[in-house]
Amino acid sequence: MASTLAEKIIASHVGRSVEPGEIVVTGVDVAALQDGTGPLAIMQLQELDMVRAHNPEKTILFLDHAAPSPRKELSNAHMSLREFAARTGAVLSEISEGICHQRLVEEYVSPGDILIGADSHTCTSGALAAFATGMGSTDVGIGIATGKTWLRVPETLRVVIAGRFATGVYAKDLMLHLIGMIGADGATYMALEFVGPGAEAMSMPERFTLSNMAVEAGAKTGLFAADEETRRYLDEQGRGSDYRELAADAGAEHARTVEIDAGEVEPNVSAPHAVENTRTVSEAAGTRVDQVFIGTCTNGRIEDLRVAAEILERRRRHPGTRLIITPASRSTYVKAAAEGLLRIFAEAGATVTGPGCGACVGVHGGILGDGEVCLATQNRNFQGRMGNAEAFIYLASPATAAATAIAGVIADPRDYLK
Amino acid sequence: MPDENVRSNEKDNKEENTHQMLLKGKAWIFGDSISTDHIAPGRYFHLRTNLPELAKNVLEDANPDFAAQMQPGDFVVAGRNFGLGSSREHAPRIIKIAGVNAVLAKSFARIFFRNAINVGLPVLEIDTSGIRHGDMLEVDLGTGTVRNATRDETMTFTPLPPVMVKILGDGGLVEHFKKYGDFNLG
Ligand code: SF4
Numbered sequence: 001m002a003s004t005l006a007e008k009i010i011a012s013h014v015g016r017s018v019e020p021g022e023i024v025v026t027g028v029d030v031a032a033l034q035d036g037t038g039p040l041a042i043m044q045l046q047e048l049d050m051v052r053a054h055n056p057e058k059t060i061l062f063l064d065h066a067a068p069s070p071r072k073e074l075s076n077a078h079m080s081l082r083e084f085a086a087r088t089g090a091v092l093s094e095i096s097e098g099i100c101h102q103r104l105v106e107e108y109v110s111p112g113d114i115l116i117g118a119d120s121h122t123c124t125s126g127a128l129a130a131f132a133t134g135m136g137s138t139d140v141g142i143g144i145a146t147g148k149t150w151l152r153v154p155e156t157l158r159v160v161i162a163g164r165f166a167t168g169v170y171a172k173d174l175m176l177h178l179i180g181m182i183g184a185d186g187a188t189y190m191a192l193e194f195v196g197p198g199a200e201a202m203s204m205p206e207r208f209t210l211s212n213m214a215v216e217a218g219a220k221t222g223l224f225a226a227d228e229e230t231r232r233y234l235d236e237q238g239r240g241s242d243y244r245e246l247a248a249d250a251g252a253e254h255a256r257t258v259e260i261d262a263g264e265v266e267p268n269v270s271a272p273h274a275v276e277n278t279r280t281v282s283e284a285a286g287t288r289v290d291q292v293f294i295g296t297c298t299n300g301r302i303e304d305l306r307v308a309a310e311i312l313e314r315r316r317r318h319p320g321t322r323l324i325i326t327p328a329s330r331s332t333y334v335k336a337a338a339e340g341l342l343r344i345f346a347e348a349g350a351t352v353t354g355p356g357c358g359a360c361v362g363v364h365g366g367i368l369g370d371g372e373v374c375l376a377t378q379n380r381n382f383q384g385r386m387g388n389a390e391a392f393i394y395l396a397s398p399a400t401a402a403a404t405a406i407a408g409v410i411a412d413p414r415d416y417l418k
Numbered sequence: 419m420p421d422e423n424v425r426s427n428e429k430d431n432k433e434e435n436t437h438q439m440l441l442k443g444k445a446w447i448f449g450d451s452i453s454t455d456h457i458a459p460g461r462y463f464h465l466r467t468n469l470p471e472l473a474k475n476v477l478e479d480a481n482p483d484f485a486a487q488m489q490p491g492d493f494v495v496a497g498r499n500f501g502l503g504s505s506r507e508h509a510p511r512i513i514k515i516a517g518v519n520a521v522l523a524k525s526f527a528r529i530f531f532r533n534a535i536n537v538g539l540p541v542l543e544i545d546t547s548g549i550r551h552g553d554m555l556e557v558d559l560g561t562g563t564v565r566n567a568t569r570d571e572t573m574t575f576t577p578l579p580p581v582m583v584k585i586l587g588d589g590g591l592v593e594h595f596k597k598y599g600d601f602n603l604g
């Protein structure tokens with residue numbers, strides 16, 4: 001029987017073919033907690049008297065949402081994660097290391113893996129052809145202790161991408177376009193599978209951006225086949241031996257197919273307070289913006305920072321607009337320093353922070369004031385997301401963000417790229 | 419220790435709910451797309467290890483009066499895609515700790531739905547468009563019906579998948595593991 005990528009990965013774990021809708025108990029290859037969800041997972045394991053890690057080398061605890069900690073309650077939460085790591089042998093990713101999803105693709109996840117993470121954007125690793133999905137603290141805690149979880153085999157929504165982006169248009173624009181098209185619940189319970197010549201032509205960082213936002217359409221994971229580009233990426237990370245080719249079978253059945261021509265996609269923004277509230281940048285142009293934030297697991301990679309730097313070089317932010325730039329991981333930060341990007345940002349008037357989630361989730365470092373407007377490169381713009389329910393968030397690509405920081409109003413990046 | 423507070427408080431609620439198949443209370447109406455940021459806002463991130471305190475702010479960004487004015491046993495009644503957003507299990511947990519009997523919505527986001535079952539909070543998929551604020555509802559988890567006593571209407575909700583009936587019936591995933599020491603979902 002021809003299988004989708006999701007079915008194939010689950011089948012290889014349970015040792016038989018599977019069908020959508022089926023419930024399986026499966027082994028887990030990688031499990032992850034972060035500082036917001038980890039303490040509750042540990043508490044549950046304490047209650048069950050199961051404080052242990054089945055596979056400690058592939059159990060990673062990330063201190064990223066509150067890095068460094070802005071208050072004592074969160075410092076105590078960090079202590080509980082450090083203590084759990086020391087007791088169980090699990091890996092601790094310290095506050096200096098960066099965002100869980102970026103760190104997972106850099107170091108821990110391989111094609112064909114099943115990854116469960118207590119963070120909704122765990123789907124990012126789907127770009128490596130891993131069945132990567134977000135769950136709650138209890139589910140992941142039990143996955144850590146037992147090495148197992150239960151899953152409902154998802155139907156697949158296939159996104160067939162043709163063409164290549166025009167200048168000034170990026171993977172982020174395509175994903176905002178897709179979510180605008182199918183809605184924030186357009187793929188609930190399904191796996192997204194990105195295929196077609198346009199998907200094959202995408203670099204790994206572009207694929208990460210798409211997979212990262214799969215959950216914003218309600219999806220369980222967002223998958224790409226593992227191909228030569230996947231191999232190149234893993235080689236670059238020094239883990240070429242983790243590569244294996246993996247793709248859906250021809251003729252596999254899909255619940256739905258959606259087609260997009262990347263060449264037709266415009267730079268887009270999502271307007272407050274919903275990701276599905278997509279419009280083209282020209283429709284939103286001219287909206288006053290108080291703060292621009294470039295970073296996060298969606299768009300805080302070195303490739304994103306390079307695009308932003310290209311636009312910001314020898315320019316300055318608008319005096320009425322603050323600019324915050326947060327590299328996704330330590331390795332991104334090191335590269336940005338070596339390439340001189342941090343200097344370009346500082347000269348442009350940006351506040352450059354250490355790696356982590358930064359301003360994304362409203363914990364610290366960029367909380368908005370009442371009535372303020374932010375344009376950010378993150379993945380969601382729900383009311384209250386950046387720490388203030390009275391504020392307004394637009395989502396966009398790093399290029400649109402950089403152009404907006406200069407103009408002080410939402411601006412088209414194509415006007416700033418030569 | 420905040421940790422102990424959380425545990426004892428939840429246990430009380432859990433025991434109450436698992437044995438109760440017939441739930442009665444008043445409807446609180448919410449709209450479409452209520453996100454986990456509405457339910458458990460990021461600005462209270464530091465309260466995630468102190469759930470009774472966090473529960474005092476439950477759903478604050480969707481209705482600032484809800485937490486203070488709701489009565490234990492009331493229902494959260496919403497539109498489509500309830501609970502979209504983050505994986506924070508704290509969201510269904512604090513709805514339960516606040517004393518909400520069940521959440522009724524046209525549809526739910528996947529992670530929230532699974533988390534709710536894991537923490538023993540009944541979540542019912544049903545057409546909520548005819549329910550108004552303050553309506554008295556009687557939910558029968560056994561027969562899968564909702565009676566709107568105020569309007570004298572009875573509706574049925576989409577049955578939960580058997581695996582979730584099992585976990586919910588055990589009182590959540592932790593209780594399930596206490597009982598069986600492993601997954602026992604067959
Ligand atoms: S960067 Fe934002 S979306 Fe990504 S893991 Fe951190 S808080 Fe979540």
